[in-house]
Amino acid sequence: MNLERVLIGKPLRSEDAVHQAISNKVGLAVFASDNLSSVAYATQEILIVLAAAAAATATKAASDSIYGLSIPISAAIVALLVILTISYRQTIFAYPSGGGAYIVARDNFGDLAAQVAGAALLIDYILTVSVSVASGMEQVASLIPVLYPFRVGMCLIAIAFMAYMNLRGVKESGAFFAVPTYFFVVVMMLTLFVGMVRWATGTLGTVQGVELVQTQAENLGLFLILRAFSSGCAAVTGVEAISNGIQAFKEPKSRNASNTMLVMAALLGVMFIGTSFLARQVGAVPSESKTIIFQLGDLILGPFVPILIAATTLILILAANTSFADFPRLAALQAKDGFLPRQLAARGSRLVFSWGVIVLALAAAVLIIGFNASTTALIPLYAIGVFLSFSLSQWGMVLHWWRSRKLKPGEFAPSKHGTLHHAPGWTWKLVINAIGGTVSVVVMLIFAATKFASGAWLTVILIPLLVWVFLRIHHHYQGVARALSTGKRVVHPIARGMQVIVLIDDVHMGTVDMVEFAMSLGHPWRAVHFNVDPTKAEKILAKWSQRMGDCAHELTIVPAPYRNLSTVCANYVSSVQMENPDSLIHVVMGQIIMDSWVAQALHANTSIGIKLKLQSMDGVIVTDVSYPIHREDVENAPENETDDFGATDTHNPHHAGDHKEAVPAKH
């Protein structure tokens, strides 16, 4: 596996997975990027919805007053942020070992709710990647317009790069997170501060020459305002991230995590409302080719705007990257619970959940291609899952407090999946989570109603579909467990007779190993060649009798004129089984094993069809006798000893189509 080593890096030991406790400063950097990066697109998406109403007005003043609504809408979203932050603070203290929506839902409502939360979260992790990368590339394209037509390709390269880095399982230091996060916070705050000062002193000017987004005119109404509000709600996504990672903090863990979340919410609130306010003052234009961040930066920073764009793009990429940790971790949880394929729970050699990384990258790439890397087109799919998981989590907490109501100080009781502790002041806590839960449900319904036609329908269909798939998988694993069960009975394995069939494709050093193995078994054996090409069969028969010395067995030739090797082989094995009804049938096949991944790819799979067919037969056991060939063997083989097999023996221009379907023995 040399190539894998070079590309993926050397394997890690399991102890390396243990994290060191991190400070609050690093914690903010690690968990806040998804949340804070929303500033890059939330204001813009509000304005793009309002543009439809602005297009329906006649005068500039009327259109200005419509865009002015972006400020109260942003304020409402900040209020929502405050409610969610207070609610999640309680989860952090109640679930100090980590209280993601999946775990809280499973603990309080059981498996079905947990799977709903799981489906919603998996979809959202995928969308976090797509939306963040799409927005990041829009920022870059705002700065360098020639790149605009290549956004899809650029997004796919960015996703492939992140998948590669995460498959390598880079040891992410605090600096990996801290540099982009704090760089963004500092640059963004500075931009807003300078902007405010220049606005207050009247030296800021207004945005000029930006192409307005194309949109259908629509009269202003409550529905449109709610739609704008829904679009802006993308800003609060990621607010729950810290509640998943409490264990990463220093003691007192819950207290530190909670304080960090408050700082994050405060930063987000200030940056978001600041952006919306300034965007309005300078008359920023809703546009996909020039992002709002770029328009603000261009006006405020002038020649220094590339710094802002770099900072914004970096934190967006970092936000996407956090999904590459979160998605595989959640998928592994679900896989361990038996609701997703088991392979998702298997750590790869670098201690990461390789399959999860690959699935996430592919799904995000499909969305990027399907929605043409447009943030505006992706947003309607996004927040519905977030608010569904918020709702399940918050109402789960309500149930949690309700169940703990009768416990005395120091007392605790086992719950279905954890423990319940005494909670002083549980009534207040219940009320707070009930408010958070109600708000989440309301926002989710507003979102579903206003965004249904423009894309939310896809999420609305996908979540129940995924839940159904998860339940089917669970049903399957349970059925297999029952089918495998010995029913707690004592079983009595007995020795049986054995008939050995050696499948011969050619006579070479690998064949010798197969024959030695068959002879060593000490049971009756026979050698068989399936004849798809009479010329070749004659040659093999001749070589067999000349070279196999005194091993004394005839080589049986079985005709296979239709090249349907696997059927002919299965029929032959069945006939042997019929003659020996009490015996196991042991089929011996050959396989060349090369040192390297690349070389192995040149030899693999040629006999897979036969093997698959035989393995599904009862009482038939298949052994691959592997013949390892090392790099040195290939390079140092004596030049004159070439035999007449291998690729060269088929050097015939007129037989491209006459190749066999599968080859039973080595090569």
Next chain:
Amino acid sequence: MNLERVLIGKPLRSEDAVHQAISNKVGLAVFASDNLSSVAYATQEILIVLAAAAAATATKAASDSIYGLSIPISAAIVALLVILTISYRQTIFAYPSGGGAYIVARDNFGDLAAQVAGAALLIDYILTVSVSVASGMEQVASLIPVLYPFRVGMCLIAIAFMAYMNLRGVKESGAFFAVPTYFFVVVMMLTLFVGMVRWATGTLGTVQGVELVQTQAENLGLFLILRAFSSGCAAVTGVEAISNGIQAFKEPKSRNASNTMLVMAALLGVMFIGTSFLARQVGAVPSESKTIIFQLGDLILGPFVPILIAATTLILILAANTSFADFPRLAALQAKDGFLPRQLAARGSRLVFSWGVIVLALAAAVLIIGFNASTTALIPLYAIGVFLSFSLSQWGMVLHWWRSRKLKPGEFAPSKHGTLHHAPGWTWKLVINAIGGTVSVVVMLIFAATKFASGAWLTVILIPLLVWVFLRIHHHYQGVARALSTGKRVVHPIARGMQVIVLIDDVHMGTVDMVEFAMSLGHPWRAVHFNVDPTKAEKILAKWSQRMGDCAHELTIVPAPYRNLSTVCANYVSSVQMENPDSLIHVVMGQIIMDSWVAQALHANTSIGIKLKLQSMDGVIVTDVSYPIHREDVENAPENETDDFGATDTHNPHHAGDHKEAVPAKH
């Protein structure tokens, strides 16, 4: 393999691969789509190059006279078409069994030239897919402008659909080819005829309101004219297609094939020059958002333009589809010669070369994404490989005639890869092919020089790179053949002792089969469990002693605290090997086999790491004892017999990370 059956269709027998001889009319439809469909973009690409010079002029008259150059340039390309057609006519008669560039080059120059031709052709087949699909979607987007931003996604869907249909191996009837081809020829000819009549009577008008392609101004010069010529040369691609498929025609095959090629060339010439002429008369605007075909159709046909767009898109898709037959066929030829991985020569169950189809679709998709589905961006990569293969083919024919010069009537001589016949009038034939060859080389050089910076460099790098890879693969296969060779010596296989190690992951019905197999072998055996989770190991030990009855063997527990199962296992096997230096070590593993592809995916691969490690050890043989579980077993298993293994036994919220790396036995 139920799912495969549903998706890919039922397997075909090899006899079904034999084609019936086809009439000239059907032959034209089958082989001409690649060639004729070039009309859809060739004129447009000439005008787009000329637009750069037009942008540098001040007056409309000057710019008009520059666009006027498109007519002489088109005439020059038609002259090139005539030369190539006459040259290829000779190939058809000299290689009646099929004379593609790969075969002609191999026959006359040997393997290296053949691989160069192979690399050039494979690249061109990929580009035929990309360019045709991109142009097809540009036609559609001209008609329905809202689709314009989604071209990349539409192209990818079209490619995926073609790949799927070709993996299914649809039996393509004559009608499949005839309908789109003749529909296009008729509609296009009718459009040109009506256009000519209306132009002659002065009722045609001019193109209005089309957005000019964005381009950098550049002064008119020879270099720019040659670049326009190169772009237009995309028109002649596909002219050689018939020479590959002579065997498909009725007797006299060569005569019929040759006549069909003449008709094809005549149709192409008329349609191409007609399009270029009319485009000029109506002042068609070089543009990517409105194709020239659409502009002409809009003006000439008015409300009936959708018919022309449908016909053009259909023939472009058909042209792309022919590559899905040509690419796998050529790749199989090269694979049989040992220059490409062998799997490419293996027909899938539906008698098509599945791997070739998949590789082609992926490569074309990468180009579509990388070049943003723009025909203009893809064209510079395209024709260089075509003209390289033309050159090799034509000069190969020159050598062919030269070698046949001394043969008398009725006499023939064996050549390296075929036979040489007497050729009356070989001098003339040699001269004609030399002219064709010279013209091809000249066009190739013009192309490389004028298009190098805009994309041809990629092809110029890729072709030698691919040839190098092909030669490395050949070197590898030859080395393996030598390493496998018995050196024509007699070998003496001998029976050896055997130590059997059964890897136990859990105790269930599958385990019983493994133990029965081990007992039946009649050699010393032992059962081993690698302990990654002490709680689980205790349970397994208890179940083993309670349930395995009187099989009398202890279960050995080997600690594997670092979860590095494959290393621990390899070390254990090595230690057994050390104690028994003369014995084969036979490792028995378990594997669950499900009925369906989907169910199998839920169980596969969990033990692959261990298996790969053991297979590369000398003297170690690995047997998978498969335990088939059928759908009925899963559905009908008695509800109360569930044992405590399976997915459910790991139902612990706090251990997502503590999963083992790989599992040795069943699930």
